[in-house]
Amino acid sequence: MAPKVLISDKLSDAAVQIFRDRGIDVDFMPELGKDKEKLAEIIGNYDGLAIRSATKVTPTILEHATNLKVVGRAGIGTDNVDKEAASKHGVIVMNTPFGNMITTAEHAIAMMFAVARQIPEASASTHAGKWEKSKFMGVELTGKTLGVIGAGNIGGIVCDRARGLKMKVVAFDPFLSEEKAKTMQVEKVDDLDDLLKRADFITLHVPLTDGTRNILSRENLAKTKKGVRIINCARGGLVDEEALADALKSGHVAGAAFDVFAEEPAKENVLFNLPNVVCTPHLGASTTEAQENVALQVAEQMADYLLTGAVQNALNMPSVTAEEAKVMGPWIELSGHLGNFIGQMTDDPIKAINVLYDGSVAEMNLDALNCSVIAGIMKSVNPDVNMVSAPVVAKERGIQISTTNQEKSGAFDGYIKVTVVTESRERSIAGTVFSDGKPRFIQIKGINIDAEVGANMIYTTNNDVPGIIGTLGGIMGQHGVNIANFTLGRKAAAGEAIAILYIDEPVPAAVVDELKKTGLFQQVKPLAFDVK
Incomplete structure (x- = not known):
């Protein structure tokens, strides 16, 4: 379904046409911004809101904006947008600082x-x-x-x-x-x-x-x-x-x-x-050329974000160019999965998050990747968070965020390692993107693995003893659960070991209970990922 944008202030016909030419469904209601009740009533139908200064994007409007992803202000001033509330709701706020x-x-x-x-x-x-x-x-x-x-x-x-x-x-x-x-x-x-x-x-x-x-x-x-x-x-x-x-x-x-x-x-x-x-009455941007420029610019920026994920001139989100979005797309997906894995594994309050970027990925837009990691972690607390709102949630919880980047240090051209610190432990996971563009988990708890990311997975920890594979396969088979992929890893013979199973459907609770009852596993954790 095509994204849907509401224009609630006066923008030029050319700006409206930009949205339509890009395949975006647009409603042009230039007087609506003055009617806050009507705006609140219909804003839930839209993915984007394009405004000038008349529309006030208040916390009340944002409460009703259940599908809103981006607010674009044609102009530089955004005093009419509650940016803190927008961030909490995961809405990007863009302006056009160069058009005037x-x-x-x-x-x-x-x-x-x-x-x-x-x-x-x-x-x-x-x-x-x-x-x-x-x-x-x-x-x-x-x-x-x-x-x-x-x-x-x-x-x-x-x-x-x-x-x-x-x-x-x-x-x-x-x-x-x-x-x-x-x-x-x-x-x-x-x-x-x-x-x-x-x-x-x-x-x-x-x-x-x-x-x-x-x-x-x-x-x-x-x-x-x-x-x-x-x-x-x-x-x-x-x-x-x-x-x-x-x-x-x-x-x-x-x-x-x-x-x-x-x-x-x-x-x-x-x-x-x-x-x-x-x-003069705040005429700095009041020329025909400037008003046209900022209108065209905000339309292009919003269309780029809604269609490609490119973020330009955002006030509450790191900018990502269209070119960066193409290259970074798989890495942003990976960083979100890494954060999500650790978030699902961690029950204790998180005190700190460290993200290590190694090799080629260390030269990318790390601010955007950080936001993706944090969003993945925070999804275990609130499924509605995204790359915009997650840093706000983390800050409100007093979580310390740190980043380390280094030159290539291993077999992979680049990789990301996420470590979280709680009161009682540290937990880490690393991943990379292979040449096929697919993200992989490559290390968990210091144990090397090679695991694809699936929508539904099971993670287990155990001592490296005979019978683990048979037990996992047998119980899955008894419950009619098909295993799409199976990855094992261990630190040393007879030492600590892990297994990751990528399965075709959500893990039945009965499977988890039966695996725990065997006494072979220290941990059995069903995991779910938003896989594109």
Whole structure:
């Protein structure tokens, strides 16, 4: 059955057509996002939800979204999506951070021009029939120093445009390397204070986090050069608006241009109606080109995920490209089976999980593989968990996750080994993917084996004594259970041994009971796997 997507906000016809061209069943209801009751009523019918800003994806909506796998936001901001609740429900949240980069950067440059030449006030004065030519004395941008706080995707474009305007660009960004700064032809500073005291204009291009909230605080505004002009087209809350208003009134700050505010929609704000303050209603992404770009991008991303498993620009799940998905598919399947095996074998609370990646697999997207391992383990606790929700469940239980990767160390080109730690023991299992693309268990409890993964299996431990194979085969035959594959392994002659039986149907409880009654087995465990 084809995946089904609901579009509950206004997206372009071209975006709708992308879903249809990819074979996805899509319902386009652009006004539905404003009706939360109706949305809750029908959301359970859909695998994907494409939105802009009007639709609010709340915990209540997610409770009703029993089949939902992905929410795609056409745009960068996802404040209207409860990402924590989405993760708990196993729903991927995607955005489109690159579709409006140029548009937002251009708006910042436009705002810088506007505040440098007092264009809005001059325009209003002229429209009012005044001719106040001498009142509006501006400043040139050429030769001035622009301080860019955050030189990532959008900030980097602003740097490039500013250099074209013959400005000197100074950038503060902890993640900007010296090599990258040289390539961008900007000066990197390691101390924000250095930027503050030198910049004639300051523009912000960072997300709002605990570390960036009020990055231009009252204290930092006091460190700026007298006559500085400040532009914020990134996120409200990056600047202390009360402190900025005081600095504007005192004349220390010569002007400000804001597209974003601490509280939006901003019907009232301390910056409004101050001289030489330019304000726009969060227009950074508001161009025809950008709105079309993000709509097309979110449609492609959601279609890729629903059809191929590729994850792009997800906020609560490691990204996996379509190419990675093709190569990693068998390894993701294997890692899930390894986790599931150990999860079914472990009754005690798990304290820690370690995943070892050896050889070729160590060069893959380990974050995604980790999520698959954790999901496999957590399925024994909650069958509804997936790669999105499992890390949340593990974190809530206080489970420590660690990863080790190493160069090829054995006979296999690559393998994965999962170890769980409980209060009383450690338990481990390893597996690999053969050239046929099928996952195999290759080691359990340090005992080497070669076992295919079947939907229904029995695992036993015993001492290496005669009669084990006969007992297993005889009891299975008596109960009409067909053995598809049979794997044995032991540490040493007469030592600890294991057996794994791959059978054609779920293991009858009577078989397990009879095997236990023989007294030959320390452990008899039926196992079930979701085999594709």
